[in-house]
Amino acid sequence: MHAAKEKTAKSSDEIWELRLYVAGQTPKSLAAFANLKKICTEYLDGKYRIDVIDLLENPQLGRGDQILAIPTLVRNLPEPIKKIIGDLSNTEKVLVGLDIRPRSNP
Numbered sequence: 001m002h003a004a005k006e007k008t009a010k011s012s013d014e015i016w017e018l019r020l021y022v023a024g025q026t027p028k029s030l031a032a033f034a035n036l037k038k039i040c041t042e043y044l045d046g047k048y049r050i051d052v053i054d055l056l057e058n059p060q061l062g063r064g065d066q067i068l069a070i071p072t073l074v075r076n077l078p079e080p081i082k083k084i085i086g087d088l089s090n091t092e093k094v095l096v097g098l099d100i101r102p103r104s105n106p
Helices: 001-012 027-043 089-097
Strands: 016-022 047-056 072-077 082-083
Touching: 016 027, 027 047, 027 089, 072 089, 082 089
Parallel strands: 016 047
Antiparallel strands: 016 072, 072 082
């Protein structure tokens, strides 16, 4: 049991830095945030940080990540950077897109 913990310790210590780009409090933006929060809670064990960037308030912040559509989720860490466009309602596609491996059930 202890050996299994050591094996996963390196990846489990990583903090996931996620940036969700939205435009106001639209139903799609709210759904994207709710879906992201649910996925992070279920699969990332509290080892994540979500920054929500409202492009209506700060349009210049979308330039750095080359945001072309909203909502867009950008994973900055762990590298490489990954992007997913949409409301994140398809959990399986989000897990694959972010390269999150579901926790194995013993």
